[in-house]
Amino acid sequence: xxxxxxxxxxxxxPEREAELYEAVLDLLREVGYDALTMDAxxxxxxxxxxTLYRQWGGKADLVVKALRHGKPGRLDEIDxxxxxxxxxxxxxxxxxxxxxxxxxxxxxxxxxxxHNEDLRQAxxxxxxxxxxxxxxxxxxxxxxxxEIREDCPALEFTLHMMVGxxxxxxxxxxxxxxxxxxxxxxxxxxxxxxxVSPH
Amino acid sequence: xxxxxxxxxxxxxPEREAELYEAVLDLLREVGYDALTMDAxxxxxxxxxxTLYRQWGGKADLVVKALRHGKPGRLDEIDxxxxxxxxxxxxxxxxxxxxxxxxxxxxxxxxxxxHNEDLRQAxxxxxxxxxxxxxxxxxxxxxxxxEIREDCPALEFTLHMMVGxxxxxxxxxxxxxxxxxxxxxxxxxxxxxxxVSPH
Numbered sequence: 393x394x395x396x397x398x399x400x401x402x403x404x405x406p407e408r409e410a411e412l413y414e415a416v417l418d419l420l421r422e423v424g425y426d427a428l429t430m431d432a433x434x435x436x437x438x439x440x441x442x443t444l445y446r447q448w449g450g451k452a453d454l455v456v457k458a459l460r461h462g463k464p465g466r467l468d469e470i471d472x473x474x475x476x477x478x479x480x481x482x483x484x485x486x487x488x489x490x491x492x493x494x495x496x497x498x499x500x501x502x503x504x505x506x507h508n509e510d511l512r513q514a515x516x517x518x519x520x521x522x523x524x525x526x527x528x529x530x531x532x533x534x535x536x537x538x539e540i541r542e543d544c545p546a547l548e549f550t551l552h553m554m555v556g557x558x559x560x561x562x563x564x565x566x567x568x569x570x571x572x573x574x575x576x577x578x579x580x581x582x583x584x585x586x587x588v589s590p591h
Numbered sequence: 592x593x594x595x596x597x598x599x600x601x602x603x604x605p606e607r608e609a610e611l612y613e614a615v616l617d618l619l620r621e622v623g624y625d626a627l628t629m630d631a632x633x634x635x636x637x638x639x640x641x642t643l644y645r646q647w648g649g650k651a652d653l654v655v656k657a658l659r660h661g662k663p664g665r666l667d668e669i670d671x672x673x674x675x676x677x678x679x680x681x682x683x684x685x686x687x688x689x690x691x692x693x694x695x696x697x698x699x700x701x702x703x704x705x706h707n708e709d710l711r712q713a714x715x716x717x718x719x720x721x722x723x724x725x726x727x728x729x730x731x732x733x734x735x736x737x738e739i740r741e742d743c744p745a746l747e748f749t750l751h752m753m754v755g756x757x758x759x760x761x762x763x764x765x766x767x768x769x770x771x772x773x774x775x776x777x778x779x780x781x782x783x784x785x786x787v788s789p790h
Contacts, residue, residue, distance in 0.1 A: 424706075496705075499701075499702075499705050500702075500705060502702075502762060503698065503699075503701065503702025503705060504702075505762070506695075506698050506699060506702060512765070516765065520762075520763060524763075545775070545778065545779035545783075545789075546779045546780050546783060548779070549756070549776055549779055549780050551759070551763055552755060552756055552759045552760070552763060552776065552780070553752070553755065553756075553780055555755070555759045555762070555763065556751065556752065556754070556755015556756060556758065556759050557748070557751055557755060559755065559758055559759065560750070560751045560754045560755050560758065561751070563701060563704075563719075563754070564719060564723075564750055564751060564754065566711070566715065576744070577748055577751065579744065580744035580745045580747070580748055580784070581745050581748050581751070581752055581780075581784045582784075584744075584745060584783060584784045584786065585779070585780045585781075585783045585784040587783065590744075
């Protein structure tokens with residue numbers, strides 16, 4: 393991992409990498425995953441396709457790395473001392489405007505995953521699995537503190553509950569998820585399901 | 592409504608209508624919403640486009656009616672005497688094979704809704720709003736029986752929880768939602784969040 397990072401840095405600076413990812417996210421918003429081409433990324437960022445392929449291997453990997461790069465903060469750096477504090481801090485990583493932009497982006501990508509096995513696999517390996525790892529730490533600490541019972545059946549569904557609240561807001565209410573919505577949802581659904589008082 | 596139904600029947604039999612809806616769902620599975628054309632529906636069902644437009648007005652309405660037609664049973668006909676019984680009965684309306692087919696179909700349509708305002712509106716009016724109405728009845732009875740407290744904060748998120756479990760199963764676990772999964776999820780998440788014992 394460290395070696396790979398060194399190799400990457402020898403070819404491309406972190407600033408340049410961030411610029412590329414921003415351009416990929418812009419393109420993704422403009423045309424969606426299916427219509428996004430490596431040619432368009434190369435043209436937009438004034439890079440050669442050879443460089444893009446050497447650096448990322450392909451479109452799925454490039455897009456997923458760009459999505460991961462665009463995520464603010466890291467779940468596994470949150471440790472407020474209570475589960476409620478941790479989940480609220482997680483929601484506060486993004487302001488409402490960023491959340492709305494990312495929510496639209498993620499819905500588009502989630503739908504593209506539906507028929508792109510390579511995108512689905514890259515997303516699972518590079519976004520879902522690490523997020524699940526971060527979640528497990530948050531939950532582990534809540535269990536260790538005695539906030540959640542070790543055998544609480546809702547434990548294995550924590551991520552389903554969180555992602556479900558985020559994903560269904562737009563579909564069911566025709567409104568983007570906001571911090572206020574997600575905090576109400578955490579207090580009304582996630583904590584009670586885990587047997588944790590929301591007060 | 593009754594008059595509209597009579598007018599419809601004067602033009603097209605219920606059997607023919609069911610046949611048309613099946614053809615629309617088949618086409619939707621084959622090519623997706625965006626690539627589905629009224630021409631293709633007319634060709635596949637040997638109808639005239641004029642008939643299709645007279646009957647349904649447009650693609651969004653036709654597709655949403657077909658989706659609604661394909662849904663087995665009705666939520667508001669379920670009344671087992673307990674909330675757990677009602678939610679389990681809801682899950683049992685579809686067998687796993689149907690659920691897997693419908694889950695794939697719904698993900699495709701949810702993606703198309705993302706950039707088709709007319710589809711989103713038709714889906715909301717003809718599927719989500721009636722489902723929410725059915726849900727409210729189920730919840731109302733549970734409150735009236737004293738199973739759920741009137742002021743339970745999770746009440747307004749019931750549909751988010753249910754749809755969230757269904758929708759995130761494929762995304763997070765790369766597995767289609769099954770009855771067994773949904774029953775575990777209802778018992779572990781939905782009922783405890785509502786303050787109802789899952790036993």
